[in-house]
Amino acid sequence: MDLPTLGRRRLLELGAGGVAAAVLAACAAGTTSGHATPVSMRTGSFSSQFRPQTATNWALAVPETGNSPGSPDGAAAGKPPVALFLHGTGADHRVIFDDLRAADVLSQHVARGGTPFALAAVDGGESWWHRRATGTDTQAMVVEEFIPLLAGQGLDTGRLAVFGLSMGGFGALLLASQHRIPGLRAVAAMSPAVWSLHDAARTDNFDSAEDFAANDIFALRPELGPLPKRIDCGTSDNLLYSVKDYVSGLPGEHEGGFQDGGHDGGYWRSILPDVFSFLGRNLA
Secondary structure, rough: OOOOOOOOHHHHHHHOOOOOOOOOOOOOOOOOOOOOOOEEEEEEEEEEEEEEOEEEEEEEEEEEOOOOOOOOOOOOOOOOOEEEEEEOOOOOOOOOOOOOOHHHHHHHHHHOOOOOOOOEOOOOOOOOOOOOOOEEEEHHHHHHHHHHHHHHHHOOOOEEEEEEEEEHHHHHHHHHHOOOOOOOEEEEEOOOOOOOOOOOOOOOOOOOOOHHHOOOOOOHHHHHHEEEEEEEEEEOOOOHHHHHHHHHOOOOOEEEEEEEEOHHEEEEHHHHHHHHHHHHHHHH
């Protein structure tokens, strides 16, 4: 699928709603080099045609490396690539920054010599990151609205990876498996909420058996063959055996593993530096 082209007016509409371009320093301490790389934060909100009657908020963290764009218009040379984060249930775009302290982890990653990249997150509600019977389609929102918005922020959306946790881990794997982003560089999933069979007693994640079949990431595993991928899950997570089942049928090589921890922020914070290292290598 080709990425749709949006006009300048539409990009301005998407970027409206209060882009906080004032740089907020997110300086991390305790890097191995004894230095921290400043990370600037931008936030904003837009009205999405795929999420009617609700504001779609977003946040963006960009390492200040000296060759990153210094303003949202991207006039400076050296546009950084993008890692796009999808959140889990009961959360929003802020969880990666507020709970997992991702700006600090990104600062440390760059200070250690890792490839600089921008980290972007957007609200998806409880949609499970695919089209629903209500008309909500957060996958289309990401592809047709948010990624063009990021390009308007001076980022290199031609070098893009996607990752997420829990519901967002499922969403990242689905987005990659369905080839919605041309030239996607990598996908990573932390504790992805994946199941091989439809549960008719649940309606929060899929509307019907037909909806499950249309978004069955177990059946879509062959589509991830050559794509760099990383999947992690805690050994005390209730999803462990389902995730192991999913990983056992993945084609090609993959990174990640099963480490001590549960389905919680403590576990996700413990693996985030390694996830960022994986993303950086594949966005270089």
